[in-house]
Amino acid sequence: MSTPTRVYIARLAGVAVFDPNGDQVGRVRDAVARLRSPQRSPEVVGLVAEMPMRRRIFLSINRITSIDADAIVLGSGTLNLRRFEKRPNELLVLQELLDRRVQVQPDSRAATVVDVAMECSRGGEWSLTRVAVREQSGRLARRGTLHQVAWDNVRGLSGIADTRGTANLLAVLEDxxxxxxxxxxxxxxxxxxxxxxxxxxxxxxxxxxxxxxxxxxxxxxxxxxxxxxxxxxxxxxxxxxxxxxxxxxxxxxxxxxxxxxxxxxxxxxxxxxYTPGTAGSVMTSEPVILPPDATVAEALARIREPQLSPAVAAQVFVARTPMTTPTGRYLGMVHFQRLLREPPADLLGGVVVNDIDPLRPTTPLPEITRRMATYDLVAMPVIDRNNRLVGAVTVDDVLDHSLPPDWRDRDAAADTAAEPPSPTTADTTEHRNG
The missing domain is CATH 1.25.60.10 (MgtE N-terminal domain-like)
Structure with a gap:
């Protein structure tokens, strides 16, 4: 294995995992350690990687050929895509240890866990050997001294943790x-x-x-x-x-x-x-809206605003004042591709398109889906009986409400997924089935 003999695990969070062909499998989210007798530190048996569609799988440490701060590389074999489930004798290092309140021996100094190192022995066995801790100084632990201590010199690393802080776990998750x-x-x-x-x-x-x-x-x-x-x-x-x-x-x-x-x-x-399952219930009430005398340059500047989602920024809706919903009379919309083709000084009123009938707040979701698919649109305007723009339905709104209610629940999604194994990456069945 081409890798340092000591690796601090928090530094691996988010690192990409690649198969032998250089294709990315996922990203590291944690390390799995097997608890042993009190006289022996936990053995690191693998990593948890997150794949597309939020599936988390187990990667056996024995099948990893390279570990560094930029990439994890797997050896040849097949990848077991079954959802990772922690066993009773196992420990998820980052999830369970970061920010844990512990005592550093020999004088039981109070400290907080900042990181944990795993180390490879000459026989190729990885185990948790060092703990980076911040000793508490006064009321603010962040002001304390940061140093490394041996695993055996730290008490409180096992069992149920007391109420603890979140700073170090948030640092791992922030990106x-x-x-x-x-x-x-x-x-x-x-x-x-x-x-x-x-x-x-x-x-x-x-x-x-x-x-x-x-x-x-x-x-x-x-x-x-x-x-x-x-x-x-x-x-x-x-x-x-x-x-x-x-x-x-x-x-x-x-x-x-x-x-x-x-x-x-x-x-x-x-x-x-609005009634659930209608355009009114799924629309956003804050699309990009400009008057007809605004210029193409002004429209392009608006859709560049970073807080806008891609679906909302894909088009500008044109209406008479007021510009907040419900607006004045709705005139039409301009897709961003049309804006890119027009002279910046041109007015939106001269390039607006209104050849597709807007939705009504009562339009049912199946009808919205059919119309958006028919016209290849990423958003459609919603107007009231007075022809005022009250919102816009975007493609992400449609997808969100068309999928099963529990589609965001990772456990439910994992239970219904049926992905075939990849023939290019490491076989991880040894530990999980052993």
Whole structure:
């Protein structure tokens, strides 16, 4: 194996895993260690890698040919794609040890785990040998001394952890996309998941909540407390906030809406009035809207705004004032490709397209899907009886509401998936079946 003899595991989080042909298999999310007698430190038996579609699989340490900070390379063989499940005698190093409160011997100094090192013996066996800890100094542990100690000199690494911080686990997770972070949260025990979620800033948590199954969203929101929950709802897109509030009893909906700023709550209240399964219930009330006398250059500048999703930024809707929904009279839309072909100084009123009938708030989801597929659209306008734009249905809205209700639940998705083994990557059945 071409690799250092000592590797700190937190530094491997997010590192790409490649098969012998150079094709990426997934990314490292954790390491699996097998608990042994108290006199022996845990043996590292493999890594947990996350593949596309949020599937997490086990990679045996014996089949890994190279480990470094840039890539993990597997040897030849076939890859077992069965979903990883931790066994009773196993430890997920990052999930269970980071931020754990421990005592450093010989004088039982209080410390917090920052990282854990695995080391390879001459016989090729990997085990957990060193722990990077930050000794607590006063009330703020982050000000304490950071140093490495032997595994045997740390007490409190096994058993149920006391309430702990989240800083080091968040550092491992901070570069993940919201969907991947949501997947990682589903792996945590409920109490730990709620701790980590509460430690995220409002915008980050809002993005992550939108990627979680509804039952997890509701549980996390309840654990936050109403004031913080209202702040998070304000950061969410109105359609996502409406979907989440729709899972709560009406009295709780009213309490949270009253705690939100009126300008943020009003679009959500309106969306909650629409019948489920219609354009009104799935649309976003904040598409890109400009007047007909705006220029092509202004439109291009608007759709470049980084907070816009690709589906929302794919087109500009043109309407008379006011520019917030419900707008003045709806005139049409301009796709971004058309904008790229037009002179920057031209007015939107001269390039607007209105040859496709808009949706109504009552249009059912199957009809929306058929029309978007027929015209190859990524978004369609929704207008009211007075020809005012009230929102837009985007392709991601349609997909989200067309898939099974539990499609975001990683366990449910894994149980129904049926992927054939790849013939190019390492066989991982030895340990898991042994």
């Amino acid at each position: 993940m996309r919201p969907a991947d972070l949501a997947n990682a949260l589903q792996d945590l025990p409920d109490a730990r998941r709620n701790e980590v979620a509460a430690a995220l800033d409002d915008q980050r948590l809002a993005d992550v909540l939108s990627e979680l199954p509804e039952h997890d969203q509701v549980e996390i929101l309840a654990a936050l407390g109403r004031e913080r929950a209202a702040d998070i709802l304000e950061e969410m897109d109105p359609d996502d906030a409406a979907d989440l509030l729709g899972e709560l009893p009406p009295p709780e909906q009213d309490v949270l809406l009253d705690l939100m700023e009126p300008d943020e709550a009003n679009p959500v209240r309106q969306l909650l009035k």
